[in-house]
Amino acid sequence: MPVVGVIGGGQLARMMVPPAVALGIEIRVLAEQEGSSARLAATQVGDYRDLDTVRAFAAGCDVITFDHEHVPQEVLRTLVADGVSVQPGPDALLAAQDKLHMRERLSAMGVPVPAWARVTTREELSAFLADNGGRAVVKTPRGGYDGKGVRVVDAADAADDWLADGPVLAEQLVDFRRELAQLVARRPSGELRAWPLVETVQKGGVCAEVVAPAPRASDAVERRAAEVATTIAHGLGVTGVLAVEMFETPDGHVLVNELAMRPHNSGHFSIDAAVTSQFEQHLRAVLDWPLGDTELIAPHAVMINVFGGLTDGQIAQALGHQPAAKVHAYGKSPRPGRKAGHVTAFGDDLDDVAYRARAAAAHFDA
Amino acid sequence: MPVVGVIGGGQLARMMVPPAVALGIEIRVLAEQEGSSARLAATQVGDYRDLDTVRAFAAGCDVITFDHEHVPQEVLRTLVADGVSVQPGPDALLAAQDKLHMRERLSAMGVPVPAWARVTTREELSAFLADNGGRAVVKTPRGGYDGKGVRVVDAADAADDWLADGPVLAEQLVDFRRELAQLVARRPSGELRAWPLVETVQKGGVCAEVVAPAPRASDAVERRAAEVATTIAHGLGVTGVLAVEMFETPDGHVLVNELAMRPHNSGHFSIDAAVTSQFEQHLRAVLDWPLGDTELIAPHAVMINVFGGLTDGQIAQALGHQPAAKVHAYGKSPRPGRKAGHVTAFGDDLDDVAYRARAAAAHFDA
The missing domain is CATH 3.30.1490.20 (ATP-grasp fold, A domain)
Known part of the structure; x- marks a missing residue:
């Protein structure tokens, strides 16, 4: 049974637990503190910036991956020198850690950026x-x-x-029609798979809602987005999930905004609405296991973030009123503005799906 | 955050972990020994027949439920007298523990039995x-x-x-055309939901394969199976998942064979191929939370059991050859004949789905 070590105990590590259980993968989490979102799998609590802490954690793991991109380069490079499999590796991660480096790398690859x-x-x-x-x-x-x-x-x-x-x-302050995200996963041996292009709706700079697939996207935009994400994943040598956030311009071009090298909020829909979720795919990819099908299980899916907190009563109400909605709670103590969970609905009719997702999520409005 | 305590550390407890993580439910398992299939959630190891052990385990839980039906009646009844929420309760469980009692109860309800x-x-x-x-x-x-x-x-x-x-x-040695299983879930306040009727294929007295929905089932058989399971669930006061195993006779009647009052092998298809899995539904039901939609996400699903063990290499091979198949490994040490995992495929065409499920499962033939 392979052992995957995840640095960081947030909701992304938490959401890796279900597919690890399914696939018979042992998952261990190095959490920042007790009571983290991923506490069920937290085998160690400590500072991810401390080399000795991270080394001790990595000692029992077949591969090290991440809930976030904040592990210092010195720590990452020492692990690699120790012979640890770090996925994604430090060179790739640098482009997710440093936006100037990212812009330089993408421009050098000919990827469209502002x-x-x-x-x-x-x-x-x-x-x-x-x-x-x-x-x-x-x-x-x-x-x-x-x-x-x-x-x-x-x-x-x-x-x-x-x-x-x-x-x-x-x-450049980009004049854009909407924001899109292209998720792909790549394994060390090179296999890459892309999920359908999605539209992300931001409120106050934070992702509020994701619609999969992106409604009314032209074939050209879908193709270009997949090309761009593929170029970046191979060009930077990304392993695991790569999320490429993009602007769609009024004239139908895409410009890359941000990168994330881990499962990403824009891919949470895939837990319930894709054949292979981004969390399962990430585990498969970092283990260099074959990747899974990425198609949707229904024509449309809508994911809505829940901020603040979710009480048990609110969860029960949401489940009662929307029995086909999938509610996800991250097990975090409530705090205003904090990403505390999400809701996904899927089905044949986008208007109906969006209505059901929003109706379920509305039960969590503070 | 509600705390659900599961007595028994087998694969059924293990498969309750993913939906507990999703719904923000804290799950605790009383396992028989270290290294159980549900070890990730095992907070205690001990003998489920020992009252003090079970009482200590129940003390921190909002509800107690089960991976198996073997907890002695005296222990169950003492918990109830202590004020613990035991779901399903001892009266219902007796019909799953004692086949003579089950036959008496079902006959008294007018349920068709051999x-x-x-x-x-x-x-x-x-x-x-x-x-x-x-x-x-x-x-x-x-x-x-x-x-x-x-x-x-x-x-x-x-x-x-x-x-x-x-x-x-x-x-009576029943002359039957095939075996069927009807799964339902019922919550204490009475809400009940049924999954589609499935066909179960046994080899050597053990479930080998499940086809959902049961192919070519007549409306009358589907209706009768759902009626029978509903009658039993309400009549016995079952809470959580109830699996009713039935024979379909050559003249198109159903006869109840066995009952299980917990998630059941015949419902594993629902993890990947129903809107609400039997494991999620069981947790919702025992907490008296509203139940979820039970429809399939695709026209057909086939689940195949894997016996013996699953090596990492076999898992990777199966995933590589069948990228849309969902592989489940129970984290058990290999032993001939032991249920060690299962594979599910789903899609539009039953022949194709069955082919893909069997092709994936074939990688695990010892």
Whole structure:
């Protein structure tokens, strides 16, 4: 029985537990603290930035993978030097850890991205603003997520605080029709499979809703999105799940926004609505096992995030009113704005599916 | 977060873990020994026949349910007297523990069963044989499963060894076209849902294959099977999943063979191929939460048991050759004849589905 070690005890590690149970894989989690979302599989609690902690955890595992991308490069590279199978590896992960590095790598591969610049001074930001109509998105290269570390600016001094700590990424403020996400999985020996392209709906910089497949996507956009994600996965040598978040422009092109090298919120629909979920596929991929079919089990699926918390009473109400909805609770203590769970519905008619998913999720409105 | 305690650490407890993770239910297992199939959730190891052990386990749980039906009545009744929610309760469970009691209860409800008799002597068996064409099935009232404790006899002295220990159940040797199973789930407040009727194929007295829905079943048989299972569930006050194994006779009637009051091998197809799996439904039912939709996600599903063991190499081969098949490994040490896992395939065409399931399962032939 293979042993997969997951660094990080969040909901992504938690959601790897069911497919590990199914496939007879032993899953162990290095959690940040007691009572983590993945506590059922947490065999160790400790700091993922501490080499000795991570080394001790990795000692009993056949492969190390991740709930998040924050493990320091020095730790990752030491593991690899120790002979540990780290999937995805440090070179690939760097592109998910450092947005400047990511933009450089993608541009070098010819992948379509928004206009961008490495900005180290107020003067460079001023020049980028001048070239881009006076407005830009500025991102810290590291540590941003769910809208944090991202700022829309229209003045050269608007990123002074971040520039004091080092270079930032300045990007064209893209005029987009909608946001899409293309998930693929790749195993070390090269096999790659893509799920259907999905539309992601953000609220306040955070994913609120995912529609699979992306409604009314042209064949050209679907093909291009899959090509782009495939190019990135092979080009960066990603193993496991890769999520490529993209903008669809009004003229029907795609531009890559962000990358995630792990199961991703935009793929949660696949747990209930695809033949192989992103969590099962991630485990198979990091073990270099053959990948599974990625097609949907129904024509349409809609996933809605639940924020804050889910009480037992709310769960029972949602299940009672929407008996075909699949409710997922992450076992986290409630906190405003926290991703606490999600709901998925699937079926033949998109309007009906979206209605049912939203009706179920509405039971969790605080 | 509700806490469900499961007595018994076999594969049925193991397969309750994934839906517990999804629904944010804390699952705890009282396992017979270390290294059980459900070890990931095993919070205690001990003897389920020992009252103090079971009481200590139940103390932290909101509800107690089961991986098997072997917990002694005295233990169950003491828990209930302690105020513990035991689902299903001891009265219902008695009909799954004692085949003579089961036959008496079902006959009293008017449920169709094979001709039967309580036999305590060689003379009574002789009389039963004379009334039934000279052959009969004899069963020990307790402890039989998967063909054990069952014997076809044609001589009055053929059950002497069992009669030395007490009465046995003698049953008509039913001429049947095939075996069917009707699964339902019922919650304490009375809500009941039925999955589609399935056909079960036995080899050597053990379930080998399940086809869902049962091919070419007449509307009358489907309706009658659902009626019978519903009558039994309400009549016995079953909570959680009830599996009713039946014979379909050549003239299109159903006769109840066996009952199981827990998730059952005949319902494993539902993990991958129904909107709500029997394991999720069982958890919802024992918590008295609303039940979920039971329809299939595809027109046909076939489940095949894997006996002996599953090596990692065999799993990877099966996944590689059948990328849409769902492989389940129970994490048990290999032993000839042991139920070690199962494979499910689903899709539009029954022949294709059956082919794919069998092709995947064939990788595990020792």
